Amino acid sequence: MAANSETSEKRFSSFREFYPFYLNEHRNLTCRRLHFAGTALVIGLVITAITSGNLAWLIAVPFTGYGFAWVGHFFFEHNRPATFKHPFYSLWGDFVMFKDMLIGRIDR
Template sequence: MRQFDQRFEEYMRGHTSEASRWMHVAGMAAAVGAATMAGRRRRPALLWAVPGAFFSFAWSGHFIFERNLPVGFTDPGAAFSGDLKMIFMMATGRNTELKELVEHLQRQDEARADEPSTSAQDTPGLREAA
C-alpha cells in the first residue's frame, strides 16, 4: 500500500489544477457514456470511442491547465490507478482532500528546492574526485 501512496503522490504532482482534475471527471463520464451507448446499441465497434472520449478531456486538461505531459506517457500503470482514485475522490465530494494533498506536496517540493545540494559537482571538496 505504501508504494501505491507514493505513486499517487507523484501522480498528483502532475494534477495540481482543479480545472484539470474536473476535466478528468468529465472524460470518465464521457467514456462511461460511450461504453453505455455501445452496449445499448449492441455495437461493439463503438467501444473504440471509449478511450478517445476519456483522453480528449483528460489530455486537454493537461495541455491547457497543467501545461505538462500526462503521467500515462511515462508510467501507464500509475496513471490508470491514479486516475481511478482521483476521479473517485472528485466524484464523491473529496476534492478538498485532494487540494490539501496538492498544497502539501507543493510545500514539500519548495522545501526540497531550498535545501542545499549535496551532489559531487556542488560540493567543492568532491569536485576534483568526481
C-alpha cells in the same frame, strides 16, 4: 560525471506510492474537471456499448478519455501527462481521482 539528481523517471513500487505523485500532477482545477468529464464520458461509452450490444462505441473510449485529459495537461496544467511514463498507474489513478472527486475528497 553529472551530479546526482532526481530524474523524471521516478519508479513507484505500488499504486499507493504513485497516487500522491499523480495528484500533484493534477493541481489545476480545470485540468481535474476535464479529467472528470472525460472519465464520466468513458464510463458512459462503455455502458452504452455493453447495453446496446454495439461495440463500435468502444472506438471512442481512448479518444474521449485521453482527449479531455491531454487538453487539461497541455493547456491548463502545463505538464506532460503521467500516462506517458506510467500508463497503467495513470489509468488507475484517473478512476481513483474520479471517485475521490465524486465523493468530495478532492475539489471539483
